[in-house]
Amino acid sequence: MSYIYLLIEFLDELVFGLGETAWPFIRTDLDLTYTQIGLLLSVPGIIAAFIEPFLGILGDVWKRRLLILGGGVFFTFSLILTTSSKSFTPLLIAFIIFFPASGAFVSLSQAALMDSAPERHAQNMARWTSAGSLGNVFGPILLGLFVYFGLGWRGAYALAAAVSALCLLAAFRLVPLDDKSISYLPSFKSVFDGFRSTLSALKRREVWRWLLLLEASDLMLDVFLGFLALYFVDVAQATPTQAGIAVTVWLTMGMLTDFIFIPFIDRQPDSMKFLRRTATIELLAFSIFLLIPDFIPKLIAIVFINIFNTGWYPILKGNLYSTLPGQSASIMAIESVTTPIAKLLPLFVGLLADHFGLGIAIWLLLLGPLALIIGLPRHDKP
Numbered sequence: 334m335s336y337i338y339l340l341i342e343f344l345d346e347l348v349f350g351l352g353e354t355a356w357p358f359i360r361t362d363l364d365l366t367y368t369q370i371g372l373l374l375s376v377p378g379i380i381a382a383f384i385e386p387f388l389g390i391l392g393d394v395w396k397r398r399l400l401i402l403g404g405g406v407f408f409t410f411s412l413i414l415t416t417s418s419k420s421f422t423p424l425l426i427a428f429i430i431f432f433p434a435s436g437a438f439v440s441l442s443q444a445a446l447m448d449s450a451p452e453r454h455a456q457n458m459a460r461w462t463s464a465g466s467l468g469n470v471f472g473p474i475l476l477g478l479f480v481y482f483g484l485g486w487r488g489a490y491a492l493a494a495a496v497s498a499l500c501l502l503a504a505f506r507l508v509p510l511d512d513k514s515i516s517y518l519p520s521f522k523s524v525f526d527g528f529r530s531t532l533s534a535l536k537r538r539e540v541w542r543w544l545l546l547l548e549a550s551d552l553m554l555d556v557f558l559g560f561l562a563l564y565f566v567d568v569a570q571a572t573p574t575q576a577g578i579a580v581t582v583w584l585t586m587g588m589l590t591d592f593i594f595i596p597f598i599d600r601q602p603d604s605m606k607f608l609r610r611t612a613t614i615e616l617l618a619f620s621i622f623l624l625i626p627d628f629i630p631k632l633i634a635i636v637f638i639n640i641f642n643t644g645w646y647p648i649l650k651g652n653l654y655s656t657l658p659g660q661s662a663s664i665m666a667i668e669s670v671t672t673p674i675a676k677l678l679p680l681f682v683g684l685l686a687d688h689f690g691l692g693i694a695i696w697l698l699l700l701g702p703l704a705l706i707i708g709l710p711r712h713d714k715p
Contacts, residue, residue, distance in 0.1 A: 336507075337442075337507040338443065338446040339446070340464070341401075341405075341504065343467055344468060344500045345408075345438070346464075346466065346468035346472070347468035347472045347475070348412065348468075348472065348493050349468075350468060351476050351489055351490065352472070353580060354473040354562055354577050354580045355476055355486040355489070355490075357563060357576055358476075358480070359424075365421060367683045367684075368680075368683050369421050369683075371679050371680035371682065371684060372425065372683070373421075373424065373425060373428055374559055375679050375680035376676075378432055378676035379676045380432065380433075381429075381669075381672070382669040382672035383669070384436070385669045386528075386665065386666035387524075388433065389440070389441075389444075389666035389669070390524055390527035392663070392665065393527055394527045395524075396511040397441055397445060398509065398510060399511060401438055401442055401445070401504065402501070402505060402508065404436065404437025404441065405434075405497070405500070406501065408434040408435060408497055409494055409501055410430065410434075412493050412497055413491075413494045414427035414430065415427040415428075416487050416491045441665070443461060444661035444664065445508075445661075451658060454654040455604075455647055455652070456651075458647035458648075458654075459595045460595060461647070462646055463592045463595060466588035467588050469584040469587060470587075470588045473581040473584060474581065475493070477577055527663060527666075528666075531663050531666045531667055537656070540653070540656055540657065540667065542708065542710070543649055543650075543652050543653035544653065544667065544670065544671045545708065546649050546704060546709065547650060547668070547671075549701050549705060549708070550646065550649055551675065553638070553645075553698060553702060554642060554645065554646065556679055556682070556698060558584075560679075560682065561579060561580055561583060561635070562576040562577065563576075563691060564692075564695060565631070567692075568691050568692040569627070569628055569631050571628045579635060583635050586635075586636055587639055590643040591643065598644065605709050605710050607644065607648075609709050611642065611643070612641075612645075612703075612706050612709075613702070615638060615701075616699060616702040616703065616706070618634065618641055619638055622634035622635060623692070623695065623696060645705070653667075682698075
């Protein structure tokens with residue numbers, strides 16, 4: 334049954350990889366500014382941060398299957414709306430629907446996977462990350478094929494919506510049924526108790542450590558990827574096709590290293606030392622990437638940047654799950670505390686880029702590896 338959850342993650346990252354590669358085409362088609370792109374990358378996540386706590390709590394105390402399937406319905410609808418968007422506002426509405434829908438459809442699927450083997454959180458997170466990386470690679474390939482055949486980014490999103498509908502049908506068949514003893518409507522007491530447990534968890538220092546480090550690490554993961562195609566076009570003076578190649582190289586390397594990391598994680602004697610060392614090298618690799626000129630040298634540099642952030646997400650997220658046993662779905666509610674602040678970073682980068690240029694604004698992402706170097710514990714707990 335765990336394969337349906339990995340399929341859902343594959344779909345989510347396929348859409349993500351498609352979207353990140355399509356930004357130059359979307360920007361041109363809809364005549365977007367950097368600030369509008371920053372808003373599209375920030376506002377939906379901030380709004381979702383106020384919705385997802387309820388979804389997360391309900392996922393632990395009520396009908397998780399119903400929430401997953403409902404999220405899948407809105408997930409598919411948002412892709413259809415994205416396909417038909419003709420300007421900034423409808424695209425923003427589509428993204429606002431997409432983010433909490435992804436929370437219900439994808440994040441609760443992740444929680445279900447974690448609950449299937451509580452003693453193997455980091456290992457299952459590595460499998461989850463690998464499934465997502467595979468989807469990430471297929472996204473740019475899908476876009477490239479549709480652009481080549483003259484169908485554009487809208488055609489690629491239309492196919493993604495069709496794949497989402499098929500995945501949703503599979504989820505209806507394969508996601509385990511909810512406990513029949515659970516009432517049709519959630520009780521006030523169960524929801525209140527869930528929020529009380531979540532607030533109690535937020536009083537713990539270890540929980541805050543993993544929350545903040547997860548958000549910091551994302552600067553060199555999804556946030557960097559969000560601006561990667563635009564950086565190559567606007568700063569490195571590459572063509573949109575070359576920018577698509579750069580994103581594809583990034584995602585392909587991520588897929589390969591994530592798959593290699595699955596057996597490696599079991600042989601890692603001290604994951605904190607591993608993270609600190611790779612963060613230090615990442616700091617240097619990213620600085621070199623920003624300083625060197627021309628397309629090919631930068632393309633080579635992003636290979637090394639990708640290699641040295643391998644394992645960050647599964648190790649950090651696995652530690653967060655292990656810190657909160659029995660509250661897998663409530664992780665959504667807990668993570669929403671830091672999400673609004675984290676989601677402002679793409680907007681901040683966009684605002685800086687409009688005023689000083691993307692080549693200067695993107696230096697802000699170095700805060701990610703710096704935070705890991707400073708904030709990680711010295712060693713794994715015995």
